[in-house]
Amino acid sequence: MAESSGSSKIPTKIYETVESECLAFVKECAAEFRWRDLSKDVIMDMGCGSNLNCCNAILKEFPDVKALVAVDENRSVFDNVNEKDERIQLCVGNIIKRDTLKEFEGKMDKIISTNLIHQVPNKKLAFENVYYMLKPGGEAAFLFALDTCFCPFMKAMLKDPPHQAIYKGPDYSTMYPEERRSQFYKQMLEEVGFHNVRTKEAYHEIPYDSDEACSDDLYEGYKFSFELPPESVEDFKVKAFQIFMKTMEIYGGKPPSYRSLMLSIMGLKPISTSNLKPEQTTV
Numbered sequence: 105m106a107e108s109s110g111s112s113k114i115p116t117k118i119y120e121t122v123e124s125e126c127l128a129f130v131k132e133c134a135a136e137f138r139w140r141d142l143s144k145d146v147i148m149d150m151g152c153g154s155n156l157n158c159c160n161a162i163l164k165e166f167p168d169v170k171a172l173v174a175v176d177e178n179r180s181v182f183d184n185v186n187e188k189d190e191r192i193q194l195c196v197g198n199i200i201k202r203d204t205l206k207e208f209e210g211k212m213d214k215i216i217s218t219n220l221i222h223q224v225p226n227k228k229l230a231f232e233n234v235y236y237m238l239k240p241g242g243e244a245a246f247l248f249a250l251d252t253c254f255c256p257f258m259k260a261m262l263k264d265p266p267h268q269a270i271y272k273g274p275d276y277s278t279m280y281p282e283e284r285r286s287q288f289y290k291q292m293l294e295e296v297g298f299h300n301v302r303t304k305e306a307y308h309e310i311p312y313d314s315d316e317a318c319s320d321d322l323y324e325g326y327k328f329s330f331e332l333p334p335e336s337v338e339d340f341k342v343k344a345f346q347i348f349m350k351t352m353e354i355y356g357g358k359p360p361s362y363r364s365l366m367l368s369i370m371g372l373k374p375i376s377t378s379n380l381k382p383e384q385t386t387v
């Protein structure tokens with residue numbers, strides 16, 4: 105993995121699904137940290153989501169793994185988890201609320217988190233809490249978006265006065281600042297106490313199965329950001345899709361797909377942490 109200070113090329117990686125993206129990230133972790141025998145390791149999947157993608161990828165690559173802890177702040181993601189490997193423990197916990205993670209203090213050998221950190225406003229606190237849960241010598245690996253195609257999409261949506269009038273979501277113009285790239289987050293992890301921090305940026309692309317799937321996804325993803333009367337839903341879906349496809353032109357056009365600039369960042373908690381334990385950031 106290239107150091108962030110280097111001018112690492114940013115290849116485009118196309119994944120069929122988020123599941124395949126998570127599997128690729130687990131393989132990247134395995135190569136980077138030289139994972140071989142995980143039969144003594146307890147690994148946490150933070151922000152695991154309902155499909156437990158990272159847990160399943162780890163079980164696939166390392167069937168002998170000792171145990172997995174799947175954590176998500178949203179209890180309902182576990183509602184439909186029926187059949188799971190008995191080594192997976194499901195837990196409700198919030199990466200920015202340390203009191204919800206107390207039982208894991210200093211107990212994890214490895215922590216992996218995909219597609220979560222970009223949603224967390226206080227990223228430093230999130231990294232501190234991961235550090236807190238790791239054993240000395242433990243490893244952390246995060247995959248998250250530095251920018252996504254939804255930014256130009258939302259900016260274009262909000263140029264339309266009727267959409268602007270009913271918008272109540274976050275400010276997209278400041279969501280993925282250009283100055284916050286791999287070097288910024290590398291420094292943040294080092295300030296938290298991580299050693300040997302490595303980063304890699306890459307463009308990821310996940311195609312939608314159909315135009316309809318794209319339109320449904322835009323609606324599901326943004327329905328809470330707009331005050332939409334029920335009779336306007338179909339119209340909203342049509343307009344949102346048209347605007348999304350227009351903004352896709354900056355990426356070269358069809359087929360509709362979700363595109364993002366992703367950062368994978370990994371670090372080690374040093375074996376000796378005396379004098380290194382940082383103060384906890386306040387929210």
Ligand SMILES: C[S@@+](CC[C@H](N)C(=O)[O-])C[C@H]1O[C@@H](n2cnc3c(N)ncnc32)[C@H](O)[C@@H]1O
Nearest residue numbers: 151152153157176177178197198199218219220
């Ligand atoms: C986009 S999903 C990613 C799921 C999975 N990691 C993947 O890559 O397929 C993000 C997940 O993180 C959870 N989440 C959001 N904020 C969280 C927080 N502060 N602490 C823990 N989980 C959180 C959400 O409930 C959701 O299940």
